[in-house]
Amino acid sequence: RKEVEQDPGPFNVPEGATVAFNCTYSNSASQSFFWYRQDCRKEPKLLMSVYSSGNEDGRFTAQLNRASQYISLLIRDSKLSDSATYLCVVNGGNTGFQKLVFGTGTRLLVSP
Amino acid sequence: GAVVSQHPSWVICKSGTSVKIECRSLDFQATTMFWYRQFPKQSLMLMATSNEGSKATYEQGVEKDKFLINHASLTLSTLTVTSAHPEDSSFYICSAFKREGSYEQYFGPGTRLTVT
Numbered sequence: 546r547k548e549v550e551q552d553p554g555p556f557n558v559p560e561g562a563t564v565a566f567n568c569t570y571s572n573s574a575s576q577s578f579f580w581y582r583q584d585c586r587k588e589p590k591l592l593m594s595v596y597s598s599g600n601e602d603g604r605f606t607a608q609l610n611r612a613s614q615y616i617s618l619l620i621r622d623s624k625l626s627d628s629a630t631y632l633c634v635v636n637g638g639n640t641g642f643q644k645l646v647f648g649t650g651t652r653l654l655v656s657p
Numbered sequence: 658g659a660v661v662s663q664h665p666s667w668v669i670c671k672s673g674t675s676v677k678i679e680c681r682s683l684d685f686q687a688t689t690m691f692w693y694r695q696f697p698k699q700s701l702m703l704m705a706t707s708n709e710g711s712k713a714t715y716e717q718g719v720e721k722d723k724f725l726i727n728h729a730s731l732t733l734s735t736l737t738v739t740s741a742h743p744e745d746s747s748f749y750i751c752s753a754f755k756r757e758g759s760y761e762q763y764f765g766p767g768t769r770l771t772v773t
Contacts, residue, residue, distance in 0.1 A: 560757075588750050588764040589701065625665055632700070643689060645762060649700040 546571055549648035551633050557654045562623045562641055566651045568616040568633030577636040582616045582629045583650060587656045589632055592618075660684055661753045663765035670741055670772055677737045680751030686731035687693040687753035691762065692724075707734040725728045741772040 551568045558564050570578075578595040585604040593600065593614055600623040616633055630650040636643070660683040668674050680690055688709045706714040706725055719752035720735075725737040738745055749755040750770050752762040 555699075583662040586748070586767075586769070590764070591761060633683075643735045644703060645701075645704065645752075647693075647704075648772070649698075 548572060548646045549635050549646075549650035553649055553651060555652040555654050557656065558623050559656055560623055560625060562655075563619065563621045564623060564653065565620075566618045566631055566653075567579075568634075568648055570614050570616070570633075570635045570646075572635065572646075573614060575614075575635045578616050579634040579636065579645075580605075580607055580616075581632040581634050582646075583632055584629050585616055587607050588612055589634075589647075591632070620653075623653075623655065625655050628655045661751065661763045661765040663749075663751055663756060663768050664767060666766060668676055668771070669770040670770070673740055674738045675737055676741055676770060677735055678749055679771075680736070680753070681767050682732045682733045682753040682755075682763070685753070685755050686732075687755065688731060689736075689754040690728060690734040691750070691752045691754070692726065692734075692736050693750045695750060695767075704736075709734075738770065741770070743772045744768055746772045751760055 549570050556615045580592040581589040582592045583589040593602050593607050595609045598610050599608045604621045606628045607611045632650045633648040662681045664679045691708040692704045694704050694769040695701045703716050704719045707726045708729040709728045714723045748767050750767040751765045754762050
């Protein structure tokens with residue numbers, strides 16, 4: 546079983562739509578959780594950290610459910626520029642807090 | 658945000674040759690840097706953790722004699738792919754760990770290696 550699992554997609558949505566991505570992780574000792582965005586042939590860029598209480602940054606909302614080992618990302622009012630691959634990333638547990646484990650990513654395509 | 662650079666951004670080399678990739682933290686000191694590899698349509702896979710002034714720690718399945726890592730200063734880590742083969746063709750990305758503030762990892766722009 547992969548440490549971090551995501552639906553690879555692609556998710557094809559029209560502009561203005563709301564879309565949600567889910568992710569599960571296997572290491573119950575994991576301590577930090579993130580969503581990164583990766584554009585084609587580019588490095589990943591931090592989108593937002595994910596906290597147990599849930600957090601929101603503009604159109605983006607992230608949720609963490611430690612009991613179910615489940616992380617989600619909600620994007621409201623999708624823009625064309627949101628088209629990218631969204632990586633669920635987990636850090637920590639007994640492997641060391643600095644090491645990041647990446648999911649394979651969920652590809653989002655926003656069309657006009 | 659902090660800046661991490663990589664050089665070269667892309668390289669084509671012949672099978673059997675060695676290639677050195679540099680990773681620099683431009684505006685902060687990084688005692689720890691990480692090297693990742695990403696094959697097409699796959700996730701980033703951690704290859705090794707590079708520690709300034711000490712030996713790198715390699716992930717399971719990564720050959721330390723093939724992927725030589727040197728972290729000689731607080732702002733520079735190098736990855737040398739020795740005796741490269743076509744299966745080493747990949748996107749190599751480094752990240753630098755910033756201990757202040759958000760404790761975030763900052764990624765370099767990546768190096769695309771093609772071995773012919």
